[in-house]
Amino acid sequence: MIFFILSGLLFCAATASSRQPTCNAESQKIQMVKEPASFTGAKVGSRVEVVCAAIAEPLPSISWLKDGADLHVHTNYASTLLFESITEEDYGTYTCVISTCCNGVTRKITTVVGEPTCENEHGSAPVAFGADREYKTYGDAKAACEALGMRLAVANSAAENTALVDAMKAAFQRPLKDTKFDPDNWAWIGGSDRESEGKWQDIYSKQPLKYFNWMKKQPDNWKGKKKKVYNSNGQDFLSINRVTGQWDDSFAEHKRPYICQCPVEA
Numbered sequence: 001m002i003f004f005i006l007s008g009l010l011f012c013a014a015t016a017s018s019r020q021p022t023c024n025a026e027s028q029k030i031q032m033v034k035e036p037a038s039f040t041g042a043k044v045g046s047r048v049e050v051v052c053a054a055i056a057e058p059l060p061s062i063s064w065l066k067d068g069a070d071l072h073v074h075t076n077y078a079s080t081l082l083f084e085s086i087t088e089e090d091y092g093t094y095t096c097v098i099s100t101c102c103n104g105v106t107r108k109i110t111t112v113v114g115e116p117t118c119e120n121e122h123g124s125a126p127v128a129f130g131a132d133r134e135y136k137t138y139g140d141a142k143a144a145c146e147a148l149g150m151r152l153a154v155a156n157s158a159a160e161n162t163a164l165v166d167a168m169k170a171a172f173q174r175p176l177k178d179t180k181f182d183p184d185n186w187a188w189i190g191g192s193d194r195e196s197e198g199k200w201q202d203i204y205s206k207q208p209l210k211y212f213n214w215m216k217k218q219p220d221n222w223k224g225k226k227k228k229v230y231n232s233n234g235q236d237f238l239s240i241n242r243v244t245g246q247w248d249d250s251f252a253e254h255k256r257p258y259i260c261q262c263p264v265e266a
Helices: 118-122 138-147 158-172
Strands: 002-007 031-034 048-055 061-066 069-076 078-083 092-099 106-113 127-129 186-192 237-241 247-250 258-261
Touching: 048 061, 048 092, 048 106, 061 078, 069 078, 138 186, 138 258, 158 237, 158 258, 186 247, 186 258
Parallel strands: none
Antiparallel strands: 002 078, 031 048, 048 078, 061 069, 061 092, 092 106, 127 258, 186 237, 237 247
16 A cells, blocks of 8 residues: 655645736756665565655645546655555656656656665676675685575676676776786686586586677696696686676686676576
């Protein structure tokens, strides 16, 4: 059930002589005091307040739509949709409509009150995590993604690979380190050839990867220097350069950032 918390009475400011709304250039300027937040992870039974407030001269009116339908509530300058205990029937797209009294200037701000799906809680996949201090081994990175209801990301096309790079650029916002293989320059993604050398597959579906974007001379399955073997298994796990988007095969023991994404529907 929705309750409406209203502020003020619905009226237009008027001059003393004409009793008509005073309209001027400032009347067209709607300034938002509080934009309605998105509640795309709202669980059934939770309490949610969606606030919309704006000012203008004269004061603007505020009304609400749900999925395009008028909720028949009108007030001026501030209004709150209050869900004391949200139900599935309350889920939907809500639009706060702000209108000036005399010039007909209207602004619409839409928000979503929805079920707590992976995409709703984390945003459009892929989503970069561990951008600063969250440096983990491959196994720990995989577990961290799964704890969020997600998975280590994988790119199945050039477009998806570009999306991974965009997610990393947004998260890091700093240049690469000078050392090419510095852990800060790379992030774990969900591919491996541990089960069969040279046969790279998605670590979840176990299906062969069909898209690759290897860095020059990679993969090389390097095991270490001749006199000191670093890892007898070699480099069996995928990492992606966070600026170029090129791939490298890496040791699972290395600690570096990682990229999670919401599970892909079959």
